[in-house]
Every structure is written in structure tokens, then in C-alpha cells.
Amino acid sequence: MKNIKILYLVLLGLSMSWACTEEERTVMSDNPDSPVLTSPASGQSIVLDSETASEQLVFSFDPANFGFSAAVNYTVQLAEAGTSFADPLDVGNSNGSDVTITQASLNQRLIGRGYEPEEGIQMDVRVRASLGDAVDPVFSEVSTISVTPFSEALEFTRMYVPGDYQGWAPENENTVLFSVNNDNVFEGYVHILGGSGAFKVNEGPNWDVNYGGENGTLERNGPDLIVTEPFGTFRLKVDLNNLTYEIGTRRPWGIIGDATPLGWDADTPMEFDPVENVLTITLDLVAGNFKFRAGDWAFNYGDTGMDGVLNPDGSDIPIADDGNYTITMDWKVPGEITYELIKND
Known part of the structure; x- marks a missing residue:
């Protein structure tokens, strides 16, 4: 009798395991239900306004259904109408049923993309639902809305x-x-x-x-x-x-040149200012020239226009008189490297 019970339990366990595996396999192979964008509606016009810049815009949607319980990540995407989302702008992410963004934030992103203020832009909007790399994402139907940005200085x-x-x-x-x-x-x-x-x-x-x-x-x-x-x-x-x-690759920045203590043979290393986030050096220089270099001549900067903005392979920077100088190299402005040269005596 005991053997019969054991055999029954084994067969029952195998049956349940097969059923569970088959169910999971079937669920994973079903086509999931895509999310449904509910707001804003297709044809709606959104006019951004500097006086209400702090107010939230809400993009709402009905969730996707992948056939099993899982944490789904939703991304609301905008793209210029008719571009098939070749270069989408991600409004934001959520694990719920809506994504919010302030008018100011959306306005900055549109101005940053080069869109003209006070002019309506026809934009496609959709919702992307994703479970990660293991499962292909699904998308909502596309709605087309009009968005008008307001004029303001661009802040990255x-x-x-x-x-x-x-x-x-x-x-x-x-x-x-x-x-x-x-x-x-x-x-x-x-x-x-x-x-x-x-x-x-x-x-x-x-x-x-x-x-x-x-x-x-x-x-x-x-x-x-x-x-x-x-x-x-x-x-x-x-x-x-x-x-x-x-x-990226490590770059040990320093200065080099006949105005520096080591001449054109080696870099004099710069120090880091952790408060200002710049590289700096204070030292005695002689009349001559110098450049900024990161280990080898493949990464050297000079100042072709003598305007304080550094250029790759730019012109030598002149030192007119012997003396003690403080030199600062600054990357804080996006896309631009500047420097400052101050004579201390």
C-alpha cells in the first residue's frame, strides 16, 4: 500500500510539473496585449506656457498584458510626426499607468532638439512596454498631437x-x-x-x-x-x-612647452580642484610657449584664436614674461574646454 501511495505521488508530481511547464510555455508564446494610450487623445493640442511651466503634463495609458504577473516598465515616447520614431524623445518612465513631466522640462527638451518656439509641432506619441532584454517590447497605437513650445534660454x-x-x-x-x-x-x-x-x-x-x-x-x-x-x-x-x-580612456593632463620646467620633453602634471571640478597648476614659467597635453601628442590642446577656448592641435599659448602663474583647465561648459592664465607676480 505504501509503495502504491509513493507511486501515485510521483505520478501526480510529474503531471503537475508537466502541466505547469506546458502552461508557462503556452503563456510565453501568446501575443501580449499592448498598452493603450488614453490621454492625450489623438488630435489634441498642447500649448506650453512659461506662466504654468511648473505644472505637470500627464500621459495616461491602460497597462499591457503579457499573460503573467510581472513588473512592466513603461516609456512614453514622442517623435516628429511621420518619422516612424527613428529618433524618439523619451518623456519618462513608469511602472504604473501614467507618466508625468513638467511643462518646463518638456519645453527644454523640445528647444534642445531645435524646434522653434511659438510654433506648433505635429508629434506622434506612443507607449513602450518592456520586461527587459529577454522579451520583445510591445507598443501602443500611435496618436498624433500638436505641441507648441515657448521661448526660453536653453538649459541642458x-x-x-x-x-x-x-x-x-x-x-x-x-x-x-x-x-x-x-x-x-x-x-x-x-x-x-x-x-x-x-x-x-x-x-x-x-x-x-x-x-x-x-x-x-x-x-x-x-x-x-x-x-x-x-x-x-x-x-x-x-x-x-x-x-x-x-x-573612456584615462587621460593624465598636464602642460608641456619651453615655458615649462620640463620643456617640450615631458608633461608637468596638473592637480584637481574637487570643489570647482577643474584641473589647475601653479608654477614658475619662463618666456616661451606651452600647450595642454594628455600623455602624448594625439591629445594636445592649444588656443588658435587666443580667445580662452582650447582647440585640438591648436596653436601654442605664449608666455610673454618670466613669473609665477596659475593655469586652470575647465570642462564645465558642454562641448567646450576653456582655460585661464593668471600671472601671480
């Missing part, structure tokens, strides 16, 4: 980069990356010249939303990103759309 959206190199201070407005297209892709330089090499990337000047990770993949509240010795200046790219990051 930014991402804060606190780390051991600057005292773990997310409120430092100088240690930031910029999104020059306001598209959630941020790029810039970080100067890690000491400490443990650990840092993070934060959406605001606080720890509310921070990202870490490893092997090029970002994770909210993830482990510290690490740069190992030898330290230097690194170009950092953060893509919040795909939750990825890239850390």
Missing part, C-alpha cells in the same frame, strides 16, 4: 556625479554631466585623481535617485562605479534610456 539637463574624488557631495553643481540633446543621454569628463576611485551618478543634487552598477550596466541603488589606478581624467557617458554607462 544634468546628472550629478558624487564620488570619493570630490567628497561624496551630490550637491556639488560643478561635478555634473550634461545631456546636450535633453534626451537622457549624459556625457562629460570626470577628474578622478585620488581616493578610492568610487563614484555614482544621481538624477538630482541628493541621494533620492542614484545609480551604480558594473560591466557597463546601471542599476538603481546599485554598487559604486569604480575607476582603478592609475587615475586621471575620464570621459563618462550615461544612458538612462538603456541603463548603460561607458568610461
Whole structure:
């Protein structure tokens, strides 16, 4: 009798396992129900206004159904009408049934894309539902709306980069990356010249939303990103759309030239100012010329126009008189590297 019971339980377990596997296989192979955009409606006109810039715009939708319970990530996307979302603008992300954005934020992104203020733009809007890389995303039907931005000075959206190199201070407005297209892709330089090499990337000047990770993949509240010795200046790219990051090649910046103590044979290293997020050096120079260089001549900068803006392979920078000088190299303006040369005596 005991053997019969054991055999029955084994057969029952196999039957349930087969049924469960078959059910999961069937569910995964079914076509999921796409999300349905409910607001704004197709044909609606949205006129952004500087007087109501802080008010929220709400993009609402009915959730997708993948056939099983899962945490679905929704992204509302805008694109110029008729472009088939070749270059979409991600409005925002949510795990709920709506995505919100302030009028000011959307306006900045539109102005950053080059759209003219006070002119209506025909834009397609859709909702993307994703479970991650293992399952293909599904999209809502496309609605077409009109969006009119208002005139304002362009301010690039930014991402804060606190780390051991600057005292773990997310409120430092100088240690930031910029999104020059306001598209959630941020790029810039970080100067890690000491400490443990650990840092993070934060959406605001606080720890509310921070990202870490490893092997090029970002994770909210993830482990510290690490740069190992030898330290230097690194170009950092953060893509919040795909939750990825890239850390470029180390660049050990210094100055070189017959005005410097080491002449044209070697670089004199620059030091890092963690408060201002600039590279600086104070030293005695003699009449002559110098340039900025990062280890070899493939990465050298001079000043062709003598306007304080550095150019790759630019002209030598002259030193007219012997003396003590402070030189500062600054990357804080997106797409531009500037320098300052001050004679101290």
C-alpha cells in the first residue's frame, strides 16, 4: 500500500510539473496585449506656457498584458510626426499607468532638439512596454498631437556625479554631466585623481535617485562605479534610456612647452580642484610657449584664436614674461574646454 501511495505521488508530481511547464510555455508564446494610450487623445493640442511651466503634463495609458504577473516598465515616447520614431524623445518612465513631466522640462527638451518656439509641432506619441532584454517590447497605437513650445534660454539637463574624488557631495553643481540633446543621454569628463576611485551618478543634487552598477550596466541603488589606478581624467557617458554607462580612456593632463620646467620633453602634471571640478597648476614659467597635453601628442590642446577656448592641435599659448602663474583647465561648459592664465607676480 505504501509503495502504491509513493507511486501515485510521483505520478501526480510529474503531471503537475508537466502541466505547469506546458502552461508557462503556452503563456510565453501568446501575443501580449499592448498598452493603450488614453490621454492625450489623438488630435489634441498642447500649448506650453512659461506662466504654468511648473505644472505637470500627464500621459495616461491602460497597462499591457503579457499573460503573467510581472513588473512592466513603461516609456512614453514622442517623435516628429511621420518619422516612424527613428529618433524618439523619451518623456519618462513608469511602472504604473501614467507618466508625468513638467511643462518646463518638456519645453527644454523640445528647444534642445531645435524646434522653434511659438510654433506648433505635429508629434506622434506612443507607449513602450518592456520586461527587459529577454522579451520583445510591445507598443501602443500611435496618436498624433500638436505641441507648441515657448521661448526660453536653453538649459541642458544634468546628472550629478558624487564620488570619493570630490567628497561624496551630490550637491556639488560643478561635478555634473550634461545631456546636450535633453534626451537622457549624459556625457562629460570626470577628474578622478585620488581616493578610492568610487563614484555614482544621481538624477538630482541628493541621494533620492542614484545609480551604480558594473560591466557597463546601471542599476538603481546599485554598487559604486569604480575607476582603478592609475587615475586621471575620464570621459563618462550615461544612458538612462538603456541603463548603460561607458568610461573612456584615462587621460593624465598636464602642460608641456619651453615655458615649462620640463620643456617640450615631458608633461608637468596638473592637480584637481574637487570643489570647482577643474584641473589647475601653479608654477614658475619662463618666456616661451606651452600647450595642454594628455600623455602624448594625439591629445594636445592649444588656443588658435587666443580667445580662452582650447582647440585640438591648436596653436601654442605664449608666455610673454618670466613669473609665477596659475593655469586652470575647465570642462564645465558642454562641448567646450576653456582655460585661464593668471600671472601671480
